[in-house]
Amino acid sequence: MTNLIIRGGTVVNHDHSHPADVLIDGETIVAIGTAIDAPTGAQTIDAGGCYVMPGGIDPHTHLEMPFMGTVTADDFEWGTKAALAGGTTMVVDFCLPDPGQSMLAAYQDWRRKSEKAASDYGFHMAVTSWSKQVFDEMEIVVKTYGINTFKHFMAYKGALMVNDDELYNSFARCAHLGAMPLVHAENGDVVARMQEALLGRGVTGPEGHAYSRPPEVEGEATNRAIMIADMTGAPLYVVHTSCREAHEAIARARAGGKRVYGEPLIQHLLLDAGEYQNKSWNHAAQRVMSPPFRDKSHQDSLWAGLQSGSLQVVATDHCAFTTDQKRLGVGDFRKIPNGTGGLEDRMPLLWTAGVTTGRLTKEEFVAVTSSNIARILNVYPRKGRIAVGSDADVVVWDPSASKTISAKKQMSRIDYNVFEGFSCTGGPAVTLSRGKIAWKDGELRAEKGDGKYVERPPFSPV
Amino acid sequence: MTNLIIRGGTVVNHDHSHPADVLIDGETIVAIGTAIDAPTGAQTIDAGGCYVMPGGIDPHTHLEMPFMGTVTADDFEWGTKAALAGGTTMVVDFCLPDPGQSMLAAYQDWRRKSEKAASDYGFHMAVTSWSKQVFDEMEIVVKTYGINTFKHFMAYKGALMVNDDELYNSFARCAHLGAMPLVHAENGDVVARMQEALLGRGVTGPEGHAYSRPPEVEGEATNRAIMIADMTGAPLYVVHTSCREAHEAIARARAGGKRVYGEPLIQHLLLDAGEYQNKSWNHAAQRVMSPPFRDKSHQDSLWAGLQSGSLQVVATDHCAFTTDQKRLGVGDFRKIPNGTGGLEDRMPLLWTAGVTTGRLTKEEFVAVTSSNIARILNVYPRKGRIAVGSDADVVVWDPSASKTISAKKQMSRIDYNVFEGFSCTGGPAVTLSRGKIAWKDGELRAEKGDGKYVERPPFSPV
Amino acid sequence: MTNLIIRGGTVVNHDHSHPADVLIDGETIVAIGTAIDAPTGAQTIDAGGCYVMPGGIDPHTHLEMPFMGTVTADDFEWGTKAALAGGTTMVVDFCLPDPGQSMLAAYQDWRRKSEKAASDYGFHMAVTSWSKQVFDEMEIVVKTYGINTFKHFMAYKGALMVNDDELYNSFARCAHLGAMPLVHAENGDVVARMQEALLGRGVTGPEGHAYSRPPEVEGEATNRAIMIADMTGAPLYVVHTSCREAHEAIARARAGGKRVYGEPLIQHLLLDAGEYQNKSWNHAAQRVMSPPFRDKSHQDSLWAGLQSGSLQVVATDHCAFTTDQKRLGVGDFRKIPNGTGGLEDRMPLLWTAGVTTGRLTKEEFVAVTSSNIARILNVYPRKGRIAVGSDADVVVWDPSASKTISAKKQMSRIDYNVFEGFSCTGGPAVTLSRGKIAWKDGELRAEKGDGKYVERPPFSPV
């Protein structure tokens, strides 16, 4: 077993910071303190002037995912390498059964694809239809596969979308199994009709994508999912909360004592709908995702949610398509593959726009990038905390590091970056993944296959 | 032509009151003033100490309606007689096509049934499915039949319920035609599942009806209908707004500049869910309606909405079933015919609980019982105002009248009254229907067939 | 007596519009109808293609007012001439007792100054301190002088400001007398400290004015005044509601059933805080008023309030100082006389930005420029309605008129206009003041002294 000691930094957890050294034995943190005797031969990492934080967790990625007739360009290898380069040590990906495919088979497919992962990872399982088989398999997914979260799409009509009756059934099943339902919240019926109307009026470009799914359709669906979860007694996690309307639905529910969580993406915190007006079709199409970027006025609401605790997690929905893939949608915005990247950039961007501006404390930064989602996913404090006994997923964060984001230098396999040219202050000097140095001095040391699958136990059933 | 002069009263309109006499020639108000010379032979009504107000309009009745395997007990004759006895001079009923029936045929059925009406009346047309035929017939309904409102049921799954896609299509059509969509807002999918769950747990009595459709399912559906209307550019009228959640959805929409209207019922303003705990099955079942009565805490919200203008209309949803009819639901609350009465009692009860308590001014009373809905339905000021040129639908309101509500003395053909024993202060001394005395000194003078069908022109299309 | 008939227009009242001619006999409307026989010799005004609306009422002006060591540049003659040129036929000015001066003496001063008025006018009386004398004089003001409104300043510390104890006493007295309290709502203590802090940091220019009184200090004071009024049982009218925070305080109160009214100014609806960043000191200082212009984001809230009814009145706070007067504040923004003009421009600007954009219907335009305030001030329907018996204060509104606002052409005696260069669509073709043509074909015909003082009766005491 190798020993490793991080000296001279300030340990930052979601609820407290203090100067301390951190001693790692193998994959685990074994001591935290101010005068630790390191075992002979222990490797030392100098964290002077740095923060020693739990590695980031990104609970929303789509690696090597078949979607809209193509496959996302970043697989588990390159997606997780991007993650590690940006301080993120665990991702949670969405396991999507094909139409008619059993969840069990889908799980096997995803496990196979994920063997390449360089960082730790877990899965959410998608419920894309309802049947006795689905009902039965959910129990196996929870109890045998260690998956305690089920994803539901309220949009993508004719493909992944489920209706209210199906949501009710699945949420009730989640409540029974001690699992947490997740929703992609947009009203798919309305989106489909508005897409039709726009195309009927001759709007075919990427801007039509944004017009066809305004904040109102997300706010409505969020409000609806919350009600249905409440009726079944299940908690609810709303992925990619992008707008004031959706945030307010969540905040209202929480103010009524309901257990509802919201996840803004780093994209929605920083980018706005003006991108879709770019004269370059490619530029605009590269930014097509659902929900689309919003008017700038929504960003204040999301930031305030992170500050006040009505939103809990910042994710990426990393779902990378190359420009070539995006061009499948020339002439019909409905065919542009939905998705953008962000795994490598989430933490530096959030630090820059959140912490250096005074919006978030460094403890809150840890909360929304790591600890909160670890708690929500029931893997805390194994993940999400610098504590004795925790996995040694650690990022040594240098607040004075600076970097300009550029597709040319990124891990991701795609040919552009939606944050191209953004300047970041603060970034990972070192990333440790279960005690192994995965990233240091601007160089990736993690290797394909270093990652492990993380099982997550269910909550107490309701 | 007969002349009639109302002397010595205070004319109360929604925006102003002042002492004045009112002269009527035939069916029409021809003069209002303080020193009117009445034509020779004019009949005089003494309104000393009384308010002279526009006759009430109840925009929500179900007379002689086939529903849940039976037919409502009050037909157009007795429903409108009850209305006139209570100061209401016009009702608007819901024309419901049978499954597969054309709107045009349904309209003919309703016109036939309504020939018995003793007061004036109009119709809303229900959209219970979507097809090219429905699309086409809506235009005829608006342009030929003078109906500018279409009703949509978001509940009653398997029967009247339409889904979001159908709502979108119909609302868009309404916007195009200058018509107003109406919704019964409850999430029918969720209600159906909760009914199942309750019956599965052995809850079969009337209290199960209330448990299966809590305020949350109404609030959700209201919020959803508002979004869909907004996307199509249509305004929206929400019938029987019964709870804080639904009211808040409406108020939020209005605070965002949307044209949305809400209609609390006199029942929800005064009665609460405690009624369903009554030991008598009959008592509880007589009060079964959708939405059900709510916890008392919701009533303050509804009253405040009427005061502040975020709710506009007080109606009855008069839908009367005898106790015998209600007993169809013994053993399964889903089979209790939904509906209660109220046409005769709405105005005296609202005056008692609203005006004598200081919650509403007398002008606001006129607004919410008559003028607001006349404006919303585009028949103002022909209806809904004491003005020269308006129909002489007038109620001489005696604020000192007192009455105890009793099924024994009511016009309605049913054997009970959900307000049995309520004491009212204030009531109609005289009701005029287009210049004819319909009710005076506690006696009904209106006759079967006195009422006329009122056509309502569309609004400017969007 | 002269007769005058307005032919061929559409009469627009706050609750209904219809094509009709309007016959005027002397100062009064005597007939409205579609086929009116005009008396011989009646003068005809052609209103073809035009709207015939009640003349505007501006309830917030400061004419010939001593303030901050100078006197406003528009006196009652030129202020009311500006009003008439813009379609406004009545103003309500603030009668401000000097320190130690009795209300009765102040009233006499104001009556003397107002003899020059070309349009009708009324007064609000200011309560700037509290004593037995003030308590006693308030009764005379209400009962003898026909003033049913009392103004209170929560800002201008050391000058007009009153504290919470004084507000409570005065509001309670208003409730007793059937009068309505008005407030200028900004926290004067906090403003004074922030002014100090800004000057201490070397901020002396007009932008410091805005920095020292941000929306928060207005929102807070509005919320406080509402609470105090509620405790005394008085209704409340909040002048110059300029921001989301203040509007939300009003909307919250109304949603709780309280009788609270809010008055956005045309300036705050259209102009924003960017004006204070203008490089020209004069330009910025000309726009100094309290509350200051706000970030653009507040404007949506104000417009939505007008649409939904949580705000009721659009006024101007016309308080005109010349550039020379403004320059008293060079070197210390606290000494810039507070105030801007607007009397001539309010209605054309509101029509342009409100009606032609679809935000307000033409009926709502009449409501917020005339009818609502007439009702609030208890002079309706004498003022504020086109009705038989009403004063013939009428504006024939040409929706196709166009005009570019320019100080060079304005009635106001000042040398600039904060709306310089704004294009207006829609404006008054003819303005009638009690039956006399005051403005026609771009020419002013009203004369100094044509206006009359309008007494306003109290409401029923609480």
Added chain:
Amino acid sequence: MTNLIIRGGTVVNHDHSHPADVLIDGETIVAIGTAIDAPTGAQTIDAGGCYVMPGGIDPHTHLEMPFMGTVTADDFEWGTKAALAGGTTMVVDFCLPDPGQSMLAAYQDWRRKSEKAASDYGFHMAVTSWSKQVFDEMEIVVKTYGINTFKHFMAYKGALMVNDDELYNSFARCAHLGAMPLVHAENGDVVARMQEALLGRGVTGPEGHAYSRPPEVEGEATNRAIMIADMTGAPLYVVHTSCREAHEAIARARAGGKRVYGEPLIQHLLLDAGEYQNKSWNHAAQRVMSPPFRDKSHQDSLWAGLQSGSLQVVATDHCAFTTDQKRLGVGDFRKIPNGTGGLEDRMPLLWTAGVTTGRLTKEEFVAVTSSNIARILNVYPRKGRIAVGSDADVVVWDPSASKTISAKKQMSRIDYNVFEGFSCTGGPAVTLSRGKIAWKDGELRAEKGDGKYVERPPFSPV
């Protein structure tokens, strides 16, 4: 040094629970784990079936406080003994300078009185006037005395109350020093006038106390304090948040990204205004405190705030007066000494009403009774967490313990208990205060003087 090991329990921290033993060496926790070797001679506490939680912190007590002409009945000895008997291991008391007294002298007085304390304790310092001396002394209070919180009274006119100008000055000073302002938020001007009015109407009994300070006056003051703090850049802690209005002001501020905290009392969570209608003057007067108990409808809002995180701390405002002392107010409710007890009962009552009902998780229980306030007061994780290195302030909580509250058996020196007869499920089996057994098996072992003063460092200045 003595060693002590707690075996077999489940350690509960605010963010996670897990089964573990806890080893204590002297005053400090030295190990937490599942297979700890205890040093020879270590004393063992069996925590089987129990939760091992950080000792409670009550940040709001008034021990041996001179107030309204008398002195609170519980001094530091008996107040802290009551605390320990109920699982609370630290109290924070309010140091109140007499009029004209320097803060430094007041601090010496309080230190002298607190020498008797049986548990650890700290102070808040009250700012009851403003002067150069106060400005200067605040720095000494923070830097020399280790007090990082300053209390301000917006009520108690003529005594402790400070006005908005003083609040602004003091909050700005707090921001500069890295201290946190606290407010008692009620509008003292309005309360004083309403007291007068009530007495004028002959209302002299304890019910008058409640009538004179309704929720609206608290909501207003809370909203005002938040605005003033925001303007100065200071965070804000609102003590004894008792009603929906105040909670909503806090929640609004937080939703806007402001750092504001709210503290409901266990009394307001469980008791309501009905108590003041009790026929016994003594019963009602014993419950007189400010803010008074509220209508039951407010309790849901407070509970939801604790669940959603918009309220953070549950305290007691322990301020005990005997019935004899209360009787000073016979004939004039203003003279009833304000205050109730609760130190011994806070944690068992909150567990019973919060955790056993499902409103709060056990982790949230720890958060609101201990960890949150430890973080807010900057003594975390020394206090407020079961962690290696933390003070061994530990409560072994037996969820199956049961107890009926009774004045006869309480530690407090007063002759009644406002929770008399309440049944509690869950309570402290053992309380450790810095490693010493303070309470065990229903017996108090702590002794007068065992407590130590806890210094609290300032936050980084703004």
